Amino acid sequence: MSTVSEQTAVESTESKVEHPIAPYLRMDRMPHIWCPTCGIGTVVKCYATALGEAGVDLDKVAIVSGIGCTGRVAGYMNLDAFHTTHGRAIPFATGLKLGRPELLVTVFSGDGDLVGIGGNHFIHTARRNMDLLVILVNNFIYGMTGGQNAPTTPLTAKTSTMPYGNFENPFNLPHLAASCGASYVARWTCLHTRRLTKSFKEALGRKGFRFIEVIAPCSTLYARLNRLGTGFELMRFYHDNAEIRHDADLNDVAIDFQGKIVCGKFVDEERPTFIDLMHAHYERTLGDKYRPMPPEGGWIHE
Amino acid sequence: MKTDPAGVLTGAHYLDGDFACGEGAMAAGCRFVAGYPITPSTEVVERISRRFPMMGGTFIQMEDELASMAAVVGASWTGTKCLTVTSGPGFSLMMENIGLAAMMETPCVVVDVQRGGPSTGLPTMVGQADMMQARWGSHGDYELIALCPQSPQEAFDLMIDAFNLSEIYRIPVMFMMDECVGHMTEKVVIPEADQIEIVPRKLTSQTPEEFLPYRVNGGYVPEFARAGDGYRFHTTGLTHNEHGYPVMSAECQEQNVRRLIYKIRDNADQIVRFEDDGVDGADIVLVTYGITARVAQMAMEMAREQGVKVGMMRLIIAWPFPEKRIKELAGKIKAFVVPEVNYGQMVLEVQRCAEGLAPAVLVSHGGGGVHEPETIVEAIMGAAK
């Protein structure tokens, strides 16, 4: 992210050429708050690029974040953007989608937010196959509050609240999402910018609960507490340890401390969404009496 | 404007308070409800979920009350009128996102059919012990409006007002029913749709280029833009400036939160609503609300037969509280008597506003039933001495 904003600053003063993703960002809010070599900015860059490549109507795209470092993403995107409460981005987004079904709603938040405090919402919304693109940036730690243990912290990794190493089992998120009923499940690291962008673009064109986990470095806390080196070394780690296996058995994609990171598109199935099922069911049971909410929403006006 | 006839079940019906409340919401134009089952409020969403598919409404049963309230706040940003319904334990969970609704200035209505507490308490039996929670339950400073119906008819009528007030002030409105009102069945007359005035979500007339989501130009309530209309606005639960951008400073806090408070305080004279019965010339004034107002009515008549000059002030809107009226009466009467199905909540407000000019006597009932009128009469007689 810092590279993006620096480039923009340089280009706008010297050559007046706008950075390609500047139109997708709130440039009036730059510089952002993320640390140098944090991975979140890269994920934002890929998402913005995918929005452009997918050719979606940006006026109809809404983005919802919860709380945390990744929770700040909504605040930097030049879309209808909601920075909500901790853990509640998914149910908030569910309301937005159902209140105006034509919206394309993205949830963009962190691991602590979406599967720690928000875990119950995550599993139920996947179960409903609610029409949401859920981007989860997994940095294995609570970043904003100072490096506490997360439900994704690998066993033995050190965190500020597990200073002798984590002894709790972490979630295997692709497995969790798939077993709950998500229609699209992928995992990438933020080294895989091309594949990640492609995955975002593809998922923007799909329906249902689309879950993309992005492994990203928290250089300030996770990497420092565990002595994993600088941003460059973290990227090299991804390069050496990420393994692309689209057909992986999801039982086997849990992440061990400094172990292999199995990436890929694990699930891509067209399955009826909550809204599809609701329409079909009421059409069947109520016939002509059924009056669905119009795509533009239930707003009553003169 | 007149409401959408699709939601109006015109006619005379025999309904319980929960059903009447649901009918009121649909008549007010509510088209999105997220809820989680909890006694004694569930009948409200059962009613709505049966009728919604025929009027373009969507009901979703969420995984918990945290999610219900979050979904309601989200849906309201599409301009769709939104409701959630609960009772004490769920009301506690909703407090987090009631605060978000207050901070983001999101119109919505929250029904709490009160039961005995604390904790799981008395799930199927009456209480009125969430009145302070309705006002103060979420952290930080904010103001909101709370209504207290005393009958199924009022559950219908006041629901329309609740939605309208939420639109006018862009706030979450608390609809403080109680188990007795929720479960009592009485005649409810629902008028024709063209007799029901609703306040629609007023959208900004500014262009996306000029629009700022929290600019008020010296007023109290900012203009609204719906998600999906091209405004590309940002909103947050963080302290924010008129752009809706977070600003972590005492100055921004003052500008942001002062307005949340004073949009209600400065308009309290228009919002406050109560009903007087024989208050002029009374020595004793009962201050009541909800089901207890109906019990107190009988007590008042009994005390009057014994020669006491007693009147009653029934709170229709409990928050904002009728401070001025209480103070004015305090200078003229001997005492206030405040029966409540709790161990003393609104009585504290009466005491505060009376400023020592007249005592306010609590007649408490812990919940699980209503007062015996005699208990209230006794308190009246004691206060009249």
Ligand code: SF4
């Ligand atoms: S604390 Fe970690 S996750 Fe948060 S911005 Fe810094 S590097 Fe990124």
